[in-house]
Amino acid sequence: MHRSAPRHRLVTRLLACAAVPVMLVVAGCSSDSGSGSKKSSATPSASASASPSVAVAAFAKLPPDACKTISAKTVEDLIPNVKSKAGTADKSSDISIRSGCNWNGLKSNGTKGSDYRWLGVSYQRYVSDATLGSGAKRATEQYAKEVAKAQATAGAKSVKSAATTGIGNQATTVTYTLRKTDADFTYATVVVRTENVVLTVDYNGAGYEGAKSPSVADVTKGAQTAAKEAVAAVATANK
Incomplete structure (x- = not known):
């Protein structure tokens, strides 16, 4: 009987995590070791950076005739x-x-x-x-x-x-x-x-x-x- 207590606590924790929104589960329920998950990077990827700009052309049109x-x-x-x-x-x-x-x-x-x-x-x-x-x-x-x-x-x-x-x-x-x-x-x-x-x-x-x-x-x-x-x-x- 002394081995059933840890199993009972694990089931209880898993049930608690199931009731939490998915985003929170990743942050707080991903590990039973207590070490926690790594923080996500806030730095935007290179592909998301803005396209390089070029100077606006001086003349927008040609003479009409x-x-x-x-x-x-x-x-x-x-x-x-x-x-x-x-x-x-x-x-x-x-x-x-x-x-x-x-x-x-x-x-x-x-x-x-x-x-x-x-x-x-x-x-x-x-x-x-x-x-x-x-x-x-x-x-x-x-x-x-x-x-x-x-x-x-x-x-x-x-x-x-x-x-x-x-x-x-x-x-x-x-x-x-x-x-x-x-x-x-x-x-x-x-x-x-x-x-x-x-x-x-x-x-x-x-x-x-x-x-x-x-x-x-x-x-x-x-x-x-x-x-x-x-x-x-x-x-x-x-x-």
């Missing part, structure tokens, strides 16, 4: 006898992310031949993303790709690149010549990053039937003039 980002005067100066002053807008599923416009014209000089000119502007806006990085970082990466793309134009000759100050945060002007449609074209491409937006201005021209092609200096000046207006248009759209 890319064809109006280059002034009518500049278009007329750069495109003699322009076919359409209103320009031709690029197709885009979302003009707040990607847009563009181009103009062209052919001016006849009689027996001296004809002058052809083409001007185009395109915009790409990048948003900040916790996985991909800030809008400015993503734009910087795309800016480098666009410069490399212009430098690697198929068939281009006399390719030259120069850092260009006074236009956006970063700008590079790429010039080259290219033979096509039985004429020697002169090109100037200005790639610009302004905060989280990358814009590219292409200006080129050629002379037909004896007319001279424009000089590198002339197309460079024209492209950079248009690029400055394009950068200003982005800032205006976000005021």
Whole structure:
């Protein structure tokens, strides 16, 4: 009989623990040794930590009409006898992310031949993303790709690149010549990053039937003039 008393006390304790909420049982009834259970950690796990934040992109939109980002005067100066002053807008599923416009014209000089000119502007806006990085970082990466793309134009000759100050945060002007449609074209491409937006201005021209092609200096000046207006248009759209 002296061995039945401990068994009776154990049954009594187990019954008492059964009547206690589960959370309390873990804390006070998990052991008969009296040592108690270990305290749960209050430190949150690494997986529960907040996702890293990125800087908000400076520009939330692009100009509503890319064809109006280059002034009518500049278009007329750069495109003699322009076919359409209103320009031709690029197709885009979302003009707040990607847009563009181009103009062209052919001016006849009689027996001296004809002058052809083409001007185009395109915009790409990048948003900040916790996985991909800030809008400015993503734009910087795309800016480098666009410069490399212009430098690697198929068939281009006399390719030259120069850092260009006074236009956006970063700008590079790429010039080259290219033979096509039985004429020697002169090109100037200005790639610009302004905060989280990358814009590219292409200006080129050629002379037909004896007319001279424009000089590198002339197309460079024209492209950079248009690029400055394009950068200003982005800032205006976000005021």
